[in-house]
Structure formats: C-alpha cells, structure tokens
Amino acid sequence: MRIHHLNLASMRPVDALDGGPAVPAVCHALLVETPADGLVLVESGLGTGDVARPGELLDREWIDLTAPALSPAEPAVRQLAALGHDPADVRHVVLTHLDVDHSGGLPDFPHARVHVMAAELEAALAEAPSRRYRPGHWAHGPDWVLYDGDGTRWLGVDGVRPLAGLPEDFLLVPLPGHTPGHAGVAVHDGRRWLLHAGDAYFYHGELAAEPRSHPMFDVVQLGSQVDAGRRLDSRERLRALAGEHGVTVLSAHDPWELARHAGDGRTA
Ligand SMILES: [Zn+2]
Structure with a gap:
C-alpha cells in the first residue's frame, strides 16, 4: 500500500528547541492507497468549509489560540485532487478523535464511512457546540462506524479493533486521555506498522529515551486533556510500541515528524 503524509492545516509556528527557526504546527494526516478498498484517509484536518467560512464553523477563541493559516490548498479534498485522485474514491475516513x-x-467526503470510537462521538454530541467540538463538521450526517473498547490485545495494548470493511492492515488502538474516546490508527504498509497517535502526544521528544515535552505544545496539551492519568498511560503505551515493538509512531501536530516522513530532509 502506498501511504502519503499530508499536512491538512498549518497553524501557529512552534519554536525549535534546538535553536532553529520556528515552524508552523501541522495537522499530519495519512492518505492510504489500498489495493482493493479505494482510498483511506486517516484524519481529516480542516476542510474547505472551515477555510471559506471560519467565522461560521470554527470557534473564535480557538482561531485566536491556534492561528490557522486557512489556506485553500491545504484541505484533504484539494490535495487529493492535486495528487490525481478522485475524492469520491475516499471510501473510509478514520479519525483519532x-x-x-x-x-x-468530514463534510468534504459525505459518502465515506467514518470510523471513530463510540465514546468520542458520545462526548462530542454531549458537549457541542464548544471550542473543541464543532457540530457543523457532522451536520451532513456522516455514515458513522462506531467502536467500543471491546477488542483484542495487540503488542501489549488492549481493546484494539480491526476496522469494518477494511483488511486487518488497519487497526483502531484506544489511547484515551486527550479526549474520552481518543484512539490511534495503525496501518501496516507491508513492511512495518505505522501508528498515527493523533493528540496522544504532541512532540517527538516525548517518546525519546529521555522524554522531553515542548513548552508551547504543552500549553495546548495540558489545557485540553480530559484525564491526565489516562493520557500519560497512553503515552507510555506509545513509548513501548516504539521502543519494544518497532512500531513507527507519529503524532498529529509535530511539524518535524511530518517533515521526516514527507521526506523533505528537515530534522530537529
Ligand atoms: Zn489536535
């Protein structure tokens, strides 16, 4: 399977802790070309509606905090077209939260099946509209496919589920704490497992042998977690998956991780 690493929304620049230039935070997404199941999008970022009508769809305080670029070129549906794909071929969207x-x-892919943890949809519907949950993103009535935590054990993590309608190269991996139903999405590319961990951590240094978080990301990370203990447990699981099981783990907003995967040579 071919996997593309995309940035679906640039946001407020983040200082490089090694003294390099600040780099915009990203919304790291995966576009997976499968042999028999069309395109699978892992994460959906900001969409064309957000870019065109931010005052209507997004929360004003959230915009002030994150300073999204709102570039018309960044939504997934635009990048797919630029890669020569038909957006209608996106049959599955898998969300970490x-x-x-x-x-x-989501509104840019109204015909896709949308996979997410049931606890996450429940929390979003109960809380919206709020700074974090925006009902305009699901007002079109997505074809939800919901998962409880009742799954199998995978590399030491409990509650892991295969995704309905997809081969077992795709797994939903519960990683709660940032939100109630937060999960990672594992994809096997034929050689190794790649795990998109969403917002279960924000900075690559958090998974290093000597963990180091990022003070700017920590403002967001600590301010938005719903359960600190579960968040830290989830991060420990990620450290074990990367350190003991050779899983390639990545997060949603770290621009240096995206650069490494997108292969443009930037490191930090
Ligand atoms: Zn996020």
Missing part, C-alpha cells in the same frame, strides 16, 4: 482540527474535512 473529533476535535475541530481533526473533524473539519
């Missing part, structure tokens, strides 16, 4: 910057692209 329903925060505004992860669910905004």
